[in-house]
Amino acid sequence: SAVISQKPSRDICQRGTSLTIQCQVDSQVTMMFWYRQQPGQSLTLIATANQGSEATYESGFVIDKFPISRPNLTFSTLTVSNMSPEDSSIYLCSSMPGGNEQFFGPGTRLTVL
Amino acid sequence: GENVEQHPSTLSVQEGDSAVIKCTYSDSASNYFPWYKQELGKRPQLIIDIRSNVGEKKDQRIAVTLNKTAKHFSLHITETQPEDSAVYFCAASTAGGGADGLTFGKGTHLIIQP
Numbered sequence: 486s487a488v489i490s491q492k493p494s495r496d497i498c499q500r501g502t503s504l505t506i507q508c509q510v511d512s513q514v515t516m517m518f519w520y521r522q523q524p525g526q527s528l529t530l531i532a533t534a535n536q537g538s539e540a541t542y543e544s545g546f547v548i549d550k551f552p553i554s555r556p557n558l559t560f561s562t563l564t565v566s567n568m569s570p571e572d573s574s575i576y577l578c579s580s581m582p583g584g585n586e587q588f589f590g591p592g593t594r595l596t597v598l
Numbered sequence: 599g600e601n602v603e604q605h606p607s608t609l610s611v612q613e614g615d616s617a618v619i620k621c622t623y624s625d626s627a628s629n630y631f632p633w634y635k636q637e638l639g640k641r642p643q644l645i646i647d648i649r650s651n652v653g654e655k656k657d658q659r660i661a662v663t664l665n666k667t668a669k670h671f672s673l674h675i676t677e678t679q680p681e682d683s684a685v686y687f688c689a690a691s692t693a694g695g696g697a698d699g700l701t702f703g704k705g706t707h708l709i710i711q712p
Contacts, residue, residue, distance in 0.1 A: 527704045587644070
């Protein structure tokens with residue numbers, strides 16, 4: 486199966502700052518997805534990122550807070566802006582490198598102090 | 599939007615016994631239903647999936663059944679082993695093949711007792 490990597494794997498940030506998370510897929514994919522997993526909870530879809538178009542955000546998530554870039558078919562970034570402790574979560578990207586099943590990156594564990 | 603309910607939240611079974619986790623979904627347009635296993639500190643791993651044109655799918659000790667009329671799907675694990683201990687998530691998507699974001703259930707913590 487394809488490899489999906491994320492950077493950083495974890496970070497501790499001060500409130501009010503921003504963090505950009507990178508996601509790299511080792512093959513070209515049409516769609517990439519960003520999810521949030523709060524401690525001990527399930528996964529919630531933040532947005533869908535298609536190359537060449539603006540990301541589509543789910544209810545409760547807005548572009549000003551979670552801007553997303555998708556500059557090419559193998560890469561995407563998610564920025565968590567103006568962070569507060571409530572943003573402490575694991576952020577995961579996913580994609581479908583084989584065209585069918587959705588696979589996840591290893592996640593970025595974010596702690597906001 | 600889609601809502602996925604998952605039960606139970608915790609399931610403890612004796613090693614060698616079977617485990618069943620159940621999910622219901624709300625959107626009749628959903629047509630793709632994957633199951634993920636997540637071990638502590640690891641990413642979710644796809645273990646099996648089913649599409650709406652199939653009623654049952656099996657892969658060794660794992661099987662998934664789908665009842666479209668009742669909007670209900672279940673994961674069955676037979677001959678459970680200690681390495682089956684993990685959190686299991688069901689999910690649903692309205693785009694066949696998962697070419698759409700997934701809506702997840704809240705997860706089931708499966709504990710295999712030796």
